Amino acid sequence: MKLELADEAATIALANAVYRALPANRAGWTLLLCGELGAGKSTFARAFIRAAGHEGPVPSPTYTLVEPYALASGFIYHIDLYRVSSEDELYFLGFDELDEGCCLVEWPERAPGLLATADLKIELSFESTGRSARIIAISERGSALIQKIN
Ligand SMILES: Nc1ncnc2c1ncn2[C@@H]1O[C@H](COP(=O)(O)OP(=O)(O)OP(=O)(O)O)[C@@H](O)[C@H]1O
Numbered sequence: 001m002k003l004e005l006a007d008e009a010a011t012i013a014l015a016n017a018v019y020r021a022l023p024a025n026r027a028g029w030t031l032l033l034c035g036e037l038g039a040g041k042s043t044f045a046r047a048f049i050r051a052a053g054h055e056g057p058v059p060s061p062t063y064t065l066v067e068p069y070a071l072a073s074g075f076i077y078h079i080d081l082y083r084v085s086s087e088d089e090l091y092f093l094g095f096d097e098l099d100e101g102c103c104l105v106e107w108p109e110r111a112p113g114l115l116a117t118a119d120l121k122i123e124l125s126f127e128s129t130g131r132s133a134r135i136i137a138i139s140e141r142g143s144a145l146i147q148k149i150n
């Protein structure tokens, strides 16, 4: 599925639509956010986290690697692997313990192992003044989710 995102508002609208398409229990769902520097990955993540009911700031996890959000609607983990150079560095993150929440992962290319367990990949690209998004299902439930995005 490919979409044109003419401006930032369109990226936010896509994040809202993906959020709405997910089941109420998002535990264990993993969404990968791909794209060059500035493609809009954090914009998407911020909008998604706000759609889930978070009202405060959404700081970049570039240095902390993971920012957890304990929300009434469940946990969301915002992850940014930009500074990770090898998958070995991820052990201390306790990725196994993230199952209880929904994971949004920027720069998932740094941890190719994630690809196998993720549900959806959202690839953001530069397109003149805006962006485009390709939404790719990884899991079967991810494929069902794409049908529900509107
Ligand atoms: N569809 C869009 N059209 C035009 N600009 C957009 C669009 N979506 C987001 N932007 C803008 O792109 C800029 C960079 O966005 P953002 O920080 O989300 O990128 P990023 O992919 O997270 O970058 P990084 O890899 O550095 O973390 C922001 O100023 C944002 O407003």
Ligand SMILES: [Mg+2]
Binding pocket: 041, 042, 043, 060, 106
């Ligand atoms: Mg970012």
